[in-house]
Amino acid sequence: MTVQVQLISLFVAAILPGVCGYGIVRLLFGLGHHKTLYVAHGYLMGILLLTLLAQLWDFAGIPLSFGLLATSLLLVATLGWWRVTRAAQDPRGVTTCHSTTYASWQFWVTFTLGCLIAIHLILLLGEVWLRPMFPWDAWRGWAPKAIQFFDQRSLSADMPTIANYGITTNVIQMWMMLATGETHQPWLNLPWVLAYISLLLATYGHLRGTCPPMHSMLGVYLVSSLPYLNIHTALAGYADIWLTASFTLGVLTLTLYRDNKRLGYLVATLVYVIMSIQTKRAGLGMGLILLMCTLVTVLHWTRLKLMIVSAVALAFLAAVCSALMGLIGIRMQIPFVGEFELTESVIRIPLVKSYALQNSFTIKPMLESLALHANWHIAAWLLLATLPMLLTKPRLSGLYPVIPFALFAGVAYQLAYFTFVSPASAADHTATSRALLYLMPLGLWWLVRMGYDALADIPSAANAHTTPPDRTL
């Protein structure tokens, strides 16, 4: 393959999932959102579609190739694009919030923030483009497995490197290899930069629904400058950025459902649940949290329902506590999946792993990661400062309640994981920051969104949707 052909293949492989996903997202989300929102979701959806198609063809015993995957991607996406083409005749425009007055200082602040975002992006792209596979688990586990997938043109690896740890990363790497015929080139990790860009575009797109460009750009800048997110982009090869993106976009999709009860949003959220679970083991918990968020958002909470759910939740918690205290043992045979087991000493999750339970966790590493280390700048401190606001300002606490729910559930899940399953990975800081990464972009989005409402003195977020369309930025 010549260099030119390779570059074209690289370009096609990089954008094709996004092009295909865009159509599907337009179908699911309908019209009326900012374009950046469609592009962000489109890329993630395209990647998930790619993962599912690769598994489908592999299950059918058909050797995987770039042509096969690209063609099937395009075929599946045709429906969405056909809908997009039809919808283009629809007279409705893009509905985004706009400022009544747009002073020049806002332009310059927006411009400066844009420049800062561009600097981060250029520096990260330089790292990904030039540096051969660097981070530990990437060369120990993910990449060797993907190279075997590529070599065998199937999702099987005769040399074990990393076990049933999620398929998304491997398929993405294999996809890039199939497109370019290369197995070790640094630029095969370009999708990690695209996942980062998707997160930024999603932040912008979801904020633009209710905030002016400057505030939306501020949200993008805050997310783009998170050092730990930058590191997971620059040192590409880990699965965490994909889980971060799928969880964040999943919860943000639910915020759309609050204003418009469209079935497509729920379908998209469920797609992100699948993606979270497929990405890595930790994604099982994050996927379940996303599922819980969906239920919280969808269900109409009458007093009776609330009482029933509270009773069920309390009974569930009591059972879990009893099992952990050794009073009972929970064993459930799940059809077609296997046995779930929870006792004082072990938790067995079917199809995933059996974990020996421990109890030697200390909160210190997590607090260090949040409040001392430079992973998130002062994001954790700012989020902490919003807690009193949640209690004292009912209007703000009622703004997208699904987000604080998701954040608290995420933290609770991580505390449980580090307490019972892997205290060692918390103590030596191998996993605490990665676990917090899944939550931090969402936390920042919420911070900016709440901050806008708190600062703007506008009565409610819903009012923003009634403002005339604004096609700027």
Add this chain to the structure above:
Amino acid sequence: MSTGIGNGEFFRALGLSLAALGVSAVTLLAVYLLLVPVVHPEFKPHIANQNVARVSLPGQSFRPVVFGSGGIEGSTAVISALATLPPEDHAVLMIQRRLQADNFPFFRYHIEGRNPALRVMLFWQRTDTPGESHFVELDSTGEGPQLHNLLRHQAWRGTITELAIGFFGDLRGKSVRLHEVQLEPYSHRGLLRVIWAEWTAFAPWDQSSINVYPGVPENSLLYPVPIAAVWLAMAILFLLALRKIRRNAAQAQVKLTAAIVALMIWCVLDGLWLIRLYQQNIETQYLFAGKTLHEKKLADWDGDYYAFGQSVKAHLPANTKISVLYTERELLPLAQRLRLHLLPEHRTDNIRLFSREDMPVSQQENCYLIVLGEPMETDQARRFISRPGAITPPGKLELIYSDTVGNLYLLCEDRREGKP
């Protein structure tokens, strides 16, 4: 916030936020310096010794102990080549001088020509542990005079008899120049310079980078993030106090100013991060820009293992399964790196620490064996494998390829086409 805020109002808020930041920074600094004995009790005895005269040691006063080539230029010691000695190329400059560690918490050094591949170490000997060298790696903080807090290291105590500066790694074709070192007593100015040096210290990516980003070297005096949070809180308190005093300031104006303050503090922290990311980019460009994949791999941190893998590939037919024995636990990551380098042509599906118990497994499965480690140890492994008492002695033991990384052996007949 944007609705109805004109330029004038914004610039007033901007000015006020700058004033709040300035006032709170000065207050924070004053409070911190007052509380040094409480926040950093290790400095308490040193604060009493502030009047001790500093000790200046120009580069020319150091005696080269180990080096490749170099000399003295004026008052500067110049190293233009390191001595090629295992385990790492290095040069050491030494001076014998008796001094009390308790008088000097700060070490000022002016070294020109440092690069990320060259580690600079300070060694010292004490009267209570004669013959034992204590050492510390000096953070990389760029060109020009830098300050290091010696109290980060518990071994800096008692009577010092000897100091040495060691350069380890790669000069990258340039000379490194030691202009001067100074041992300084405690001073507020020194303390603040040390903090700034720690906040801006640069270390290239390592294998822990993907797990956590502390932002400062280990045992640093202060983390920038909590300081930034306190700074923000003080600035907001200042704004609230100002509103109380002026009585006429609108709440919206305070909110806007507080938001600007928070953003500016965020930008300061981001500036520290961007400086580091930029330095890393320069290093990455130096190592990999304009190179082919083969050259990039050779320039990477495990380039010799990649080269070994390429040699193995040249000696074996495609689709060969290889066992790997490593002779020290620390070599496991490198064995796994080798596995990556050998893909997709070969599979190293059996990577084990060299031990008697593991030998039969290795021999039964694959006809090829790589033993990683020092030549002496690989030879020991060879003798063990070929010993008649081994549980499953190999059919043969033929050395196919050998270099400093390890040895490649043939253990049984490989009847495939293209066998070595």
